[in-house]
Amino acid sequence: MSEYKSTGIIRKEDLEIPSDERLEEGPVVIMECVENIPCDPCVAACSFDAVEMEEITDTPDVEYETCTGCGFCVTECPGLAIFVVDCSYSDENCKITIPYEYIPVPDEGDEVKALDREGNEVQKAVVTNVRQSGKTYAVTIEVDKENVWKVRGFEVEK
Template sequence: MGRLHEGVISVEDLKDILPPKERLEKGPVAIIECIESIPCDPCSLVCKQGAIIKPSISTPPRVDYDKCIGCGACVPICPGLAIFMVDYTYSEDKGLVYLPYEFTPLPEKGEEVIALNREGKEVGMAEVVKVITYPDKTSVVCIAVDKDLVMEVRFFRRKENGEKG
């Protein structure tokens, strides 16, 4: 049993909807951590590949990993901030996590930040690789983390003045 009963979704809760290892090794891919049966569908409407499947407006979305090209259009559109993109092919020891971000000021490329898991606990250091902004939309921050943390990291916090990593 996962941790959802405690208010925190876990990889265990998501095991049946996460992409297979073979797909993760091909490049960027969307990860949808929405398990709520609520009326919502912007993710399926924005996906030009038809990779996000919602049989009804209240069904949690699922990704067709054979169709997903990792474009990231779904990440900033989710009102629940429940869509991420991961890329295991970034480097030999680092992977990328693309995160929806709604705070200001935005972090800067090259900034060292503290990676957080789904519970908000610190799990390691990360580097901001890219910041993508959209007019009137949620920004997306791409961070590089150790590969073993890619499926665990779901946010970050910026260092406070003088704080060491």
């Protein structure tokens, strides 16, 4: 049994992730969707046809070479399970786009507490972009490259 089934905490090892080469090419989606639930908005959200699913209870199958990393799917996932990472522009940093439905909403340039999947602080991070779609925001923060697989949330300090 996968560890997350007892802990509720997904690990990098539980995910299908892009190759190191694809990660270096530019922003790319990371779908942390591991349960066979009846759900598929991520398929319709992608106008590049990068996401496929044969049955509605399948987990999404992402074609990473087709994904542009646009991030439009991030705000369409009811499970807040979709992220975009971009490690292509720097040797030291990566950007992570995170779905967010709390208040207060951060502003671009704010410093926030970057959190791991258990809610523990990993580091301070700067908000580089905020986009809203309906009640969901897609907030991009910049983290140290070594933390790109740890950070999956943030806390606003206002």
